[in-house]
Amino acid sequence: MRQGPFCASTLMVTPPLKNSRLKDQQMLWAFGEDNFGGQPPMTPQTVSRPRAYSYVRFSTPEQSKGDSLRRQTEKAEKYAAEHGLILDDKVSMLDAGVSAFKGANVKVGALGDFLSLVQYGDIKPGSYLLVENVDRISRDNIIDAQMVFMGIINAGIVVVTLSNERAYSRESITRNQFEIFEIIMGFIRANDESATKAQRLRSAWHGKRLKTANQREVMTKQGPRWLRMREDRSGFDVIEDRAEIVRRIFRDTLSGIGQNQLARALNLEGVPTFESMGSGRSAGMWHSSYVSKLLRNEAVVGRFTPTRRERTHDGKQLRVPTETVEGYYPAIVDLETWEKVNAMTAGRVSYSAKGDMPTNILAGLAACPECGSKMTRLNKGNGKTKRHAYLVCVRAKTGLCKPYKAVPYGPIEAAIIEKRETFLAELPSPDETLEAEWQRLLQADEAHGDEIGKITDAIKAHGFSAALSDTLRTLEDDRAAIRARLVEVGERVTATLTNRVLQTVDKMVALLEANPIEIAPISAIMRQLFTMVEVDWPSGHLRFHWRHAAGETTRIMYAWPKEANTLVR
Numbered sequence: 194m195r196q197g198p199f200c201a202s203t204l205m206v207t208p209p210l211k212n213s214r215l216k217d218q219q220m221l222w223a224f225g226e227d228n229f230g231g232q233p234p235m236t237p238q239t240v241s242r243p244r245a246y247s248y249v250r251f252s253t254p255e256q257s258k259g260d261s262l263r264r265q266t267e268k269a270e271k272y273a274a275e276h277g278l279i280l281d282d283k284v285s286m287l288d289a290g291v292s293a294f295k296g297a298n299v300k301v302g303a304l305g306d307f308l309s310l311v312q313y314g315d316i317k318p319g320s321y322l323l324v325e326n327v328d329r330i331s332r333d334n335i336i337d338a339q340m341v342f343m344g345i346i347n348a349g350i351v352v353v354t355l356s357n358e359r360a361y362s363r364e365s366i367t368r369n370q371f372e373i374f375e376i377i378m379g380f381i382r383a384n385d386e387s388a389t390k391a392q393r394l395r396s397a398w399h400g401k402r403l404k405t406a407n408q409r410e411v412m413t414k415q416g417p418r419w420l421r422m423r424e425d426r427s428g429f430d431v432i433e434d435r436a437e438i439v440r441r442i443f444r445d446t447l448s449g450i451g452q453n454q455l456a457r458a459l460n461l462e463g464v465p466t467f468e469s470m471g472s473g474r475s476a477g478m479w480h481s482s483y484v485s486k487l488l489r490n491e492a493v494v495g496r497f498t499p500t501r502r503e504r505t506h507d508g509k510q511l512r513v514p515t516e517t518v519e520g521y522y523p524a525i526v527d528l529e530t531w532e533k534v535n536a537m538t539a540g541r542v543s544y545s546a547k548g549d550m551p552t553n554i555l556a557g558l559a560a561c562p563e564c565g566s567k568m569t570r571l572n573k574g575n576g577k578t579k580r581h582a583y584l585v586c587v588r589a590k591t592g593l594c595k596p597y598k599a600v601p602y603g604p605i606e607a608a609i610i611e612k613r614e615t616f617l618a619e620l621p622s623p624d625e626t627l628e629a630e631w632q633r634l635l636q637a638d639e640a641h642g643d644e645i646g647k648i649t650d651a652i653k654a655h656g657f658s659a660a661l662s663d664t665l666r667t668l669e670d671d672r673a674a675i676r677a678r679l680v681e682v683g684e685r686v687t688a689t690l691t692n693r694v695l696q697t698v699d700k701m702v703a704l705l706e707a708n709p710i711e712i713a714p715i716s717a718i719m720r721q722l723f724t725m726v727e728v729d730w731p732s733g734h735l736r737f738h739w740r741h742a743a744g745e746t747t748r749i750m751y752a753w754p755k756e757a758n759t760l761v762r
Contacts, residue, residue: 245278245321248304248329268355269323278321304330311348318349326356327379338380417492418467420522429522435467436525442487443526446534449713452481494531497521514673536740537720553602554609554715558726561586564594568728571599584728600730608735608751613705616698621745634679641672694741697721
């Protein structure tokens with residue numbers, strides 16, 4: 194049998210199955226001597242003997258290095274020889290590193306391929322499937338596991354469990370119905386063992402998280418690339434030259450420089466990427482996607498959110514975030530800067546590749562009063578006449594929003610500069626509903642934590658229970674959703690702190706007083722303060738929607754209605 198790398202499923206098939214209808218199955222054709230795979234031609238005596246197929250599965254690398262493969266293979270050979278079966282080595286099945294807990298060996302493994310061969314008639318009724326125990330077939334829940342087993346024997350296949358040399362077929366179970374209880378109990382034990390193991394792993398990881406939170410013990414070998422783990426695993430040290438690059442990226446973003454321009458500047462200056470530092474390789478290339486990833490990374494403020502793996506019903510693995518550990522890493526960026534940058538990038542606009550800089554102070558904020566879509570800058574004029582800037586609805590450009598209106602940009606910018614003090618005079622109070630939701634979520638998180646603690650204690654005291662395990666999983670999922678919402682609401686609550694908003698508005702007003710004004714930093718601050726600016730050209734007003742106070746707006750008049758309604762094509 195040819196073995197592939199670990200975590201692979203191998204189904205080896207040799208002629209005469211080359212006309213099999215399994216066009217979509219993963220099959221490995223192995224041609225041996227005389228096209229019989231090294232086996233002698235069939236005789237009338239061998240035709241009458243049933244064929245047996247050995248299915249071997251193990252789920253961990255340690256089992257592949259140990260005795261599991263040899264043991265299962267030898268048992269199959271011994272049983273076939275003692276019971277007059279032909280052990281078919283042209284269709285040999287090996288699921289190495291494939292779990293049966295959630296049915297992965299049936300969905301994506303060699304056992305699934307075998308079942309398809311049975312379905313299409315390439316493996317005949319009366320054949321034998323040799324397995325060490327029923328848990329090799331499935332460790333899935335009892336309903337799905339029983340369906341797999343019944344599907345096999347209903348197709349006329351005899352299932353043999355080599356550990357006790359019991360043979361199960363449709364006929365034998367019909368004669369002795371107690372056999373089905375043996376199978377069901379075997380599946381139940383297998384599923385319980387896997388569920389218990391999974392629960393122990395989750396509990397161990399949870400304990401490790403708690404220990405980390407209390408004692409700051411390092412949980413993982415890998416950390417952010419601007420940190421170095423200490424040899425005694427007591428924590429991390431900052432690599433200052435790398436940390437300064439991260440700080441620069443945050444500073445430049447706050448000043449209004451876009452991610453493409455940032456990456457371009459780092460490349461032009463020859464700043465090495467973290468991957469190339471200390472490797473002896475060339476400096477490498479900075480990309481806007483990595484800049485964006487750094488700006489969103491909570492590790493820069495010291496947070497670490499472990500994840501646990503969970504498998505969905507269809508066999509896919511998901512990483513589910515768990516409880517965030519504050520202060521796990523040394524912070525290299527202050528929390529206020531991180532929150533400001535992420536408030537900006539939440540509504541970031543993509544600028545043109547020419548300069549990657551905003552060309553107007555409402556870039557990414559200006560919205561059409563008719564459909565709510567973004568409005569972008571449009572320059573009109575040619576070489577003989579002076580070029581003028583306008584704001585135009587992106588949907589109106591394609592005829593999806595009517596009427597088409599090109600709103601002169603000059604009066605808008607002039608009105609914002611002239612009436613800049615209005616933003617201070619009409620600064621709205623924080624959104625009290627956000628604070629109420631924040632408190633409600635905190636209470637819900639605490640209540641879920643108490644319930645999880647009670648169930649964990651009950652499992653420790655009384656042993657594993659499927660019902661308690663399901664309840665625990667539901668509570669953990671609910672708590673993860675609550676904490677995700679807490680992060681979202683918490684960022685908005687933080688943004689509502691009056692002093693912080695006031696300082697930001699003061700800074701914007703100061704920038705608007707400059708002559709000439711700098712577009713990029715003003716645009717960056719406006720994206721911190723507002724979610725959108727409605728350019729209400731029918732009335733000649735601008736409506737600024739505050740980020741920190743949902744539903745609150747500040748209105749500035751930029752043109753008389755008659756002038757504002759002059760259509761420009």
